[in-house]
Structure formats: C-alpha cells, structure tokens
Amino acid sequence: MDASVISRFNNEERKILDKSAIKDFATSARRKLIEGVSQKAYLIGISKDCIKEVDIIGDGVRIEINNETVYLTNKENEQRNKLIEQIEQKGYEQVMEEVAYTWFNRIIAIRFMEVNNYLPSEIRILSSEDGDKMEPDAVSQVNSIVDELNLNLDKVYKFQDDNDVNGLFKYIFVKQCNAFGKIMPVMFEKIEDYTELLLPDGLLLEGNVVNDLVNNIDEEDFKNQVEIIGWMYQYYISEKKDKVFADLKKNKKITKENIPAATQLFTPDWIVRYMVENSLGKLWLEGHPDEELQESFKYYLEEAKQESDVEKELEKIRKERSKLSPEDITVLDPAMGSGHILVYAFDVLYQIYVSAGYSERDIPRLILEKNLYGLDIDDRAGQLAYFALIMKARSYSRRLFRDMERNPIELNVCSIQESNGLTKADIEYFANGDDELKIDIEYLVNVFTDAKEYGSIIDVDSI
Structure with a gap:
C-alpha cells in the first residue's frame, strides 16, 4: 500500500x-x-x-x-x-x-x-x-x-x-x-x-x-477539519434545544419541526473511528488481510480466539468477503446528522481503494457515487453532510470542483421529505391516467405523510 x-x-x-x-x-x-x-x-x-x-x-x-x-x-x-x-x-x-x-x-x-x-x-x-x-x-x-x-x-x-x-x-x-x-x-x-x-x-x-x-x-x-461544520451546527441550535426542553417541562409537546433541535448530538471523533474501523474496516480486512492497513486503524479490535466449529464458519465468511471489490461496499448512516461517520468512512474507503490498486484520481468520485449513503429528517443536516463529504473529497482531489462542473456528482445523502402537501389532484396529474402508477403514488404519499416525525423507521415496500 x-x-x-x-x-x-x-x-x-x-x-x-x-x-x-x-x-x-x-x-x-x-x-x-x-x-x-x-x-x-x-x-x-x-x-x-x-x-x-x-x-x-x-x-x-x-x-x-x-x-x-x-x-x-x-x-x-x-x-x-x-x-x-x-x-x-x-x-x-x-x-x-x-x-x-x-x-x-x-x-x-x-x-x-x-x-x-x-x-x-x-x-x-x-x-x-x-x-x-x-x-x-x-x-x-x-x-x-x-x-x-x-x-x-x-x-x-x-x-x-x-x-x-x-x-x-x-x-x-x-x-x-x-x-x-x-x-x-x-x-x-x-x-x-x-x-x-x-x-x-x-x-x-x-x-x-x-x-x-x-x-x-x-x-x-x-x-x-470538516467536523467543525458539525460542531458549529450543534452549537448554533443549542439555545433552541434548551428552549424545546424547557417547554417540554411545561407540558408543551415537541413538534416535528423541533425534533432535530431536541435530538441532534455530535458523535465524538474516537467513537466514530471505533465504529467505522470495526465495521467497514473489519469487513474489508476479513477478506483482504493487510497488516499495514490494519495497523493504521487505531481502534481496530483483533478477532477473539474462537472454537473450531465457529472458526470454520468464520472462514467461510472470509472466503465470501475476499470476493468483494471496494465498489461493492455500501455504508449507510440512517441518522447521519452532519455526516461525521460518513466522512470518516470516506477516509477508510480511500485507503481500501488504494490498497486494491485503484487510481487515486478516480477514487473520490467512486466513493461518493457508489459507497456512501445517508438519511436524516433535518434538511439542514442533509445539507451539512452533503457539504462535508464534498469537502472531504476535495481534500483528496484538487481537480474535484472542475470535474464536478463538467460532470456533476450525485451524492446518495438526503433529508427525508414529507408528502403532506400533495393532493388527490396532484396524484391524478402525476399518474396521467396510468392506474398502476396511481396506486404506487398513493402508497408513497401515504407512507411519507409526516415523514419528518418518523424518520428512518419508515418501512417502504419495494414497488
């Protein structure tokens, strides 16, 4: 490497x-x-x-x-x-x-x-x-x-x-x-x-x-230090958060508009590293042993000694994971906040791609388009996670902005939107006489009603 x-x-x-x-x-x-x-x-x-x-x-x-x-x-x-x-x-x-x-x-x-x-x-x-x-x-x-x-x-x-x-x-x-x-x-x-x-x-x-x-x-x-963006946001809304909890003590219900202020917490860096290194990092190393890469993971935990029958099953898992390419890996944070976990996952993925022999010029776009996914109920957090990932990619590629002007990158991070404002007339318009499409649209409208209150616990069937 x-x-x-x-x-x-x-x-x-x-x-x-x-x-x-x-x-x-x-x-x-x-x-x-x-x-x-x-x-x-x-x-x-x-x-x-x-x-x-x-x-x-x-x-x-x-x-x-x-x-x-x-x-x-x-x-x-x-x-x-x-x-x-x-x-x-x-x-x-x-x-x-x-x-x-x-x-x-x-x-x-x-x-x-x-x-x-x-x-x-x-x-x-x-x-x-x-x-x-x-x-x-x-x-x-x-x-x-x-x-x-x-x-x-x-x-x-x-x-x-x-x-x-x-x-x-x-x-x-x-x-x-x-x-x-x-x-x-x-x-x-x-x-x-x-x-x-x-x-x-x-x-x-x-x-x-x-x-x-x-x-x-x-x-x-x-x-x-792109994590400063997350700290800025947490502190920016801190007074609003205090007010929300003060109102709660007065029996005022937390509205969905105030859920982000009440629940937004910035995950400390060492916890992020521990989580990512022992999930994403372990996933890769189990199928692609790399001593130098493993030593770069400060919080990585070695596999504990297992019974022989367990070891046999683990060996099957390692064999399957050896078939993985970096482009096959998907990292999802369903409550991404300002993107701290995804940003560190970007660093780990970058090392994985390099260890697999990819061109460093191609890696940032591949990670943004193929590997990282995130959701949040907070539109502001969605913007911040998007920005943080672009900045992380830019730190690896001086050409990124010029490349994005010619060929935009579609990131897989977004804030969940509600369907509350859609009317029956809107559904009829989008369906345009297609009865099957109308059924699908009606289903999605129903599922995403008050979506910012339910967030990532929403269960969407395959259509």
Whole structure:
C-alpha cells in the first residue's frame, strides 16, 4: 500500500478544536443573524405584527415606514411577495429562523473553503491573507474575480465610487454562493428570492457575524477539519434545544419541526473511528488481510480466539468477503446528522481503494457515487453532510470542483421529505391516467405523510 496514504491517514490527529470559542460564536451568530434578517424585513414593511401595503409607482413600489418612504424595484417587490407567502405558510418566526440559518450555513462553508484554499479563484471572500487587513481580499482584488464570478463592472464601480465596502462585499458574497450552486446545488441553491433581500447589512463591521468568525475562531480549527461544520451546527441550535426542553417541562409537546433541535448530538471523533474501523474496516480486512492497513486503524479490535466449529464458519465468511471489490461496499448512516461517520468512512474507503490498486484520481468520485449513503429528517443536516463529504473529497482531489462542473456528482445523502402537501389532484396529474402508477403514488404519499416525525423507521415496500 502507498506509504504516503498511510502516513496521511495516521496524521489525521490534529489540534483539539477550541469548542468554547466555537460555541460562543455559533450561539451569538444565530441571535445576530435572526436580528439582522428581521431588521431587513422591517425595512421593507414586514414585521411579526404587521405587513404594510405597497403603492405601485412607475417601475417599482413604495412603502411608508415610520414617516419615511422606502422604494423597491419590481424585482425586489417580487422577492418581498415571496417572503410574505412563506410567512403566511410557516409563520414569521420560522421564516426568520430559516433565512438566518441559510446565511450562517453559507458563511461557514465559504470560510472553510477559503482557509483550506479550496475556492476556485484562490482569493479569499471573507478575510485577507494579510491578517492586519480588515478588508477581504475579494474586495481589494475584485478585478481578479470579475470573470470568475460574472460580476457586473458597473455595479462594482458604483460601490467603489461610493466607498461602500460592505455593499461590495455583499454583492461578491452572493455571487460566490451562486457560483457554487453549479458545483454543489444541495448546499448552495441559487439565491435570487427573499433570502437575498434579507441578507443583513454590515457583516464586516466589528461585532458582526463575519468579523466575529474571522477574528474569534482560529484558522487552524478549519484546516482539514470538516467536523467543525458539525460542531458549529450543534452549537448554533443549542439555545433552541434548551428552549424545546424547557417547554417540554411545561407540558408543551415537541413538534416535528423541533425534533432535530431536541435530538441532534455530535458523535465524538474516537467513537466514530471505533465504529467505522470495526465495521467497514473489519469487513474489508476479513477478506483482504493487510497488516499495514490494519495497523493504521487505531481502534481496530483483533478477532477473539474462537472454537473450531465457529472458526470454520468464520472462514467461510472470509472466503465470501475476499470476493468483494471496494465498489461493492455500501455504508449507510440512517441518522447521519452532519455526516461525521460518513466522512470518516470516506477516509477508510480511500485507503481500501488504494490498497486494491485503484487510481487515486478516480477514487473520490467512486466513493461518493457508489459507497456512501445517508438519511436524516433535518434538511439542514442533509445539507451539512452533503457539504462535508464534498469537502472531504476535495481534500483528496484538487481537480474535484472542475470535474464536478463538467460532470456533476450525485451524492446518495438526503433529508427525508414529507408528502403532506400533495393532493388527490396532484396524484391524478402525476399518474396521467396510468392506474398502476396511481396506486404506487398513493402508497408513497401515504407512507411519507409526516415523514419528518418518523424518520428512518419508515418501512417502504419495494414497488
């Protein structure tokens, strides 16, 4: 086996994450972002208690807010109308929470990539290589990323003429998120609706979220440590979790919307390694003995001595497993959270593929497409697991993003979705007169009703 791969794997022990700083940042960021998006909503006439009417004028609309007139373009008004629709469906507080988390997610993802030098432009978006500079490199070197991010030069010049650093930063940041939508659509859906309208102002200012992230979290905590994404999420929802349990003591039922906050726990690294090495690792080694590979597994347990009749049965199992190729192995985590177990399984699978003689260039795509599967009831967790696996693959392949632009990778991780909103008319439309298909659709609609409450215990028959 390639000694460099073993060396890399054994050197995965890195500095201990400063979880206190991570927790302080994540809990503070949640409060600040919710406040920030709520303030942006207020400035377009939307609050918890009131949604103001608009007056149509020329090529836009105007709104009277506290004796001041606010003007919106037709596009901005369309975004505002979509926001109002969402509030009517989900409630004001739920929508503000969702938008705040969307921006938190993207900020953390971009920070992880810039620190690890994964951004295609290699120019930092949130910070500067020069630690003494307050202005991000993307702002000071904006001309270098005009083509990469398809920036409008007239807008760029306007921000520069107005000395509007924060405005230019927001414009670049949104464009970078949209650019990643072509590579990682699950993590970076195209931002063009009310989410963009509610992106808070002043993120770079002292005491605001981006500034806090850059200055309060050690860059080393991000370097090749994708598990920081999971810790960030656990701490981000920790205050909501506390509230859910406080309400439970008051006999308030935990709703399915709050199940993720109540149940999300980050599995410690040593437990993950123990589980993966003694399941996936053992599966492979039983059929493909490899002393060097086995020694790289810190938590691997040798098989205990068995009675002769048991040993004979085990030998049959080893013989069967010797026929396995790496591409035959399936690892499923039915409650994947932010993907910690799947990420370490990726490392182990990478070693297995190398030991089997595969080209290192081909391995990352093979693992993502053939070996790793995950489910969760939490949409946010689904995004994080997706992102964590892409980042792990990128750590092994510098060409990954370019390859994914030309030939997208379909990961086998997803969040379970509900069928509650589907009507009989919808079923008729999809069946399009096919009675057998209609029966199948009706079955699936029934099974996935309230699916986010039941999660992976849902039993789906083969159709």
